[in-house]
Amino acid sequence: MKYRTFLVEDEPVAIQNLERLLSIHTDKLDIIGKAANGIDAVSAINNLKPDLIFLDIQIPGLTGFEVLSRLEHLPLVIFTTAFSEFAMKAFETHAVDYILKPISQQKIENALNKLEHFSRNPDWKSLMQSLINDLTKTTRLAIPFNLTFAL
Numbered sequence: 713m714k715y716r717t718f719l720v721e722d723e724p725v726a727i728q729n730l731e732r733l734l735s736i737h738t739d740k741l742d743i744i745g746k747a748a749n750g751i752d753a754v755s756a757i758n759n760l761k762p763d764l765i766f767l768d769i770q771i772p773g774l775t776g777f778e779v780l781s782r783l784e785h786l787p788l789v790i791f792t793t794a795f796s797e798f799a800m801k802a803f804e805t806h807a808v809d810y811i812l813k814p815i816s817q818q819k820i821e822n823a824l825n826k827l828e829h830f831s832r833n834p835d836w837k838s839l840m841q842s843l844i845n846d847l848t849k850t851t852r853l854a855i856p857f858n859l860t861f862a863l
Contacts, residue, residue, distance in 0.1 A: 713740075713831060714739070714740060714741065714742055715740060715741050715742065715762075715764040715788075715827070716742050716744050716760070716761075716762045716763045716764070717734070717741045717742060717743050717744065717762055717763070717765070717766065718743075718744060718745050718746065718747075718753075718756065718757055718760060718762040718765045718766075718787070719731070719734075719743060719745070719746040719747075719765070719766045720746070720747050720748075720750075720765060720766065720767045720768055720771060720776065720779065721746070721748065721766070721768045721771070721792065722748045722749060722768060722770075722771045722772055723768075726768070726792075726813065726815075727746060727748070729814075730766060730792065730815060731743065731746075733815060733816075733817055734766075734820065736817070736820075737820070737824060740824060741764070744760055744762055745762075748771070748772070749771055749772040749773040750771050750772065750773035750775065750776070750778060750779045751773040751774060752773075753771070753774075753779050754774065754779055754782045754783060757779070757783055757785065757787065758783060758785055761785045761787070762787045763787055763788060764788045764789075764790065764808075764827065765787050765788070765790070766790050766791075767779065767780070767789055767790070767791055768791075768792050768793055769791060769793040770794075776791060776793070788808050788827065788830070788831075789807045789808060790807065790808050790809045790810075790811060790823050790827070791807050791809070791810045791811065792811045792813065792815060793810070793811075793812065793813065794812065794813040808823065808827050808830050809822070809823035809826050809827070811823055
């Protein structure tokens with residue numbers, strides 16, 4: 713399957729790097745458009761109806777999450793961001809992957825492998841939600857608690 717792909721990135725150097733890295737995968741991806749802000753992204757994605765979007769989180773106009781919430785057509789999503797703190801929220805939106813910048817060819821390869829896996833599973837959204845639910849139920853954070861009082 714060849715994925716009709718849309719890119720959302722506001723940094724010119726980052727979009728050039730992403731396009732360069734993705735150009736190696738023309739057998740899997742057909743880049744049909746790009747946007748540099750959230751407002752343009754929503755409009756273009758709703759019109760073009762891509763199969764896949766590479767989506768930055770911190771973009772002008774709307775955040776990547778706000779873009780997703782306004783879409784009439786929900787494609788598969790691979791987040792690309794410099795901020796690790798949004799990872800859990802990203803997977804709650806059924807993202808295929810969450811790539812931290814700087815983006816490398818290996819990170820793209822890993823994301824595309826995940827994409828292939830999820831695409832073969834017709835119920836991938838339910839699978840992702842199940843994994844997220846399991847993670848939130850079983851993950852515990854141990855914090856050492858030592859209090860010392862000086863009087």
